[in-house]
Amino acid sequence: MFRIKICGVRFKSDIDAVRSAGADAVGLNFFPPSVRYLDPAADATAELSAFAHAGGLYRVGVFVNESAGRIGDVVAKVGLDAIQLHGDERVSDLADYQNLGLPLIHAVKLPAGTLAPEEIERLARPWIDRDCQILLDVDAGPQHGGSGQSLDWDSLERWSAQHANVRWALAGGLHSQNVAAAIQASGAKSVDVASGVEAPRGQKSSDLIHQFCVQTRSAWG
Ligand SMILES: O=C(O)c1ccccc1NCC(=O)[C@H](O)[C@H](O)COP(=O)(O)O
Numbered sequence: 231m232f233r234i235k236i237c238g239v240r241f242k243s244d245i246d247a248v249r250s251a252g253a254d255a256v257g258l259n260f261f262p263p264s265v266r267y268l269d270p271a272a273d274a275t276a277e278l279s280a281f282a283h284a285g286g287l288y289r290v291g292v293f294v295n296e297s298a299g300r301i302g303d304v305v306a307k308v309g310l311d312a313i314q315l316h317g318d319e320r321v322s323d324l325a326d327y328q329n330l331g332l333p334l335i336h337a338v339k340l341p342a343g344t345l346a347p348e349e350i351e352r353l354a355r356p357w358i359d360r361d362c363q364i365l366l367d368v369d370a371g372p373q374h375g376g377s378g379q380s381l382d383w384d385s386l387e388r389w390s391a392q393h394a395n396v397r398w399a400l401a402g403g404l405h406s407q408n409v410a411a412a413i414q415a416s417g418a419k420s421v422d423v424a425s426g427v428e429a430p431r432g433q434k435s436s437d438l439i440h441q442f443c444v445q446t447r448s449a450w451g
Contacts, residue, residue: 231335231363231397231398231399231420232254232255232288232290232399232420232422233253233254233255233419233420233421234252234253234254234255234420234421234422234442234443234446235253235254235255235256235257235288235290235399235420235421235422235423236248236251236253236255236256236257236423236424236427236434236439236442237256237257237259237266237290237292237375237376237401237422237423237424238257238259238264238265238266238292238376238424238428238432238434239256239257239258239266239278239282239434240266240268240278240434241278241434242277242278242281243436244256244434244439245278245281245282245285245287246285246436247434247435247436247439247440248282248287248439249285249286249287250436250440251436251439251440251442251443251444252443252447253287253439253443254286254287254288255287255288255289255290256282256287256288256289256290257290257291257292257314257422257424258275258278258279258282258289258290258291258292258308258310259292259376260291260292260293260296260304261292261293261294261316261317261374261375263373264375264376265376265431265432266376266424266432270303270304270307270308271307275307275308276307276308276309279308279309279310280309283309283311288311288312289309289310289311289312290310290311290312290313290314290335291304291305291308291310291312291313291314292314292316292375293313293314293315293316293317294316294317294374294375295317295318295319296317297326298323298326298327298329298330301313301327301330302330305330305332310332311332311333312332312333312334312335312363313327313330313332313333313334313335314334314335314336314337314365315327315334315335315336315337315362316337316367316374316375317374319336321356321357321360324357324360324362328360328361333363334361334362334363335362335363335364335365335399336357336362336363336364336365337364337365337367337374337375337401338350338353338354338357338364338365338366338367339367339368339369339370339374339375340353340366340367340368340369340381341368341369342368342369342379342380342381342382343382344382344384344385345382345385345386345389346385347385347388347389347392350366350385350386350389351389351392351393354366354389354396354398358396363397363398363399364396364398364399365398365399365400365401365422366381366386366398366399366400366401366402367381367401367402367422368380368381368401368402368403375401375424376424376425377402377403377425378403378424378425378426379402379403380402380403380404380408380412381400381402381403381416383400383411383412383415383416384415384416386400386415386416386417386418387415387416387417390416390417391417397419397420398418398420399418399420399421399422400412400413400416400418400420400421400422401421401422401423401424403425403426404421404422404423404426404442405423405426405427405438405442406426406427406438406441406442406444406445407445409421409423409426409442409445409446409449410445410446410448410449413446413449413450414449419450421446423442426438426442427439427442
């Protein structure tokens with residue numbers, strides 16, 4: 231599992247900013263309606279991915295409700311290290327995705343308010359038991375992700391305390407001003423951010439990426 235993932239990079243300058251800030255992973259977004267979308271057929275996307283790989287970054291492809299066959303085509307063209315399923319994919323289809331031979335990260339999309347540990351467990355467990363890493367994010371409805379909304383971090387901590395062996399990543403509404411508090415409250419050991427390191431929306435800011443990584447590392451000590 232990555233430690234700090236900057237999701238929705240689109241340019242080599244974004245990759246440079248991620249590397250110099252010390253994050254270890256980038257998300258390449260293949261959901262067409264997203265402002266962070268990359269065309270997998272474009273040579274520039276494969277070049278961006280190769281540039282991230284050459285820079286030692288872990289490349290996570292973000293997909294929403296795509297078939298395993300289509301994801302396999304993107305992997306072959308672009309080159310990825312892991313697949314993030316961020317839609318309404320079903321556990322019953324997991325074998326098809328697993329046959330692609332890459333680590334799978336499933337986005338468990340939760341309501342924004344207070345949650346009982348049992349509720350988080352009910353939504354996350356089927357994926358954990360089938361060897362998926364999990365990323366806890368806000369349920370953003372048809373937008374699916376990248377919404378800038380936060381989860382209730384205390385609820386995540388209560389669930390995590392009961393399942394200390396589960397490795398998970400925190401997403402949803404993180405930015406440099408709140409990531410330390412989010413880590414302290416939730417106990418997250420991995421974080422993921424998209425909109426919180428952008429200004430304007432959809433455009434990564436090297437300053438915001440840098441500040442986000444500084445605050446994250448200081449929270450982890
Ligand atoms: O970022 C998107 O536009 C997006 C769209 C559809 C599915 C997933 C998407 N992003 C995936 C991520 O891992 C984001 O970093 C995560 O949802 C958190 O986003 P944000 O709240 O903006 O930090």
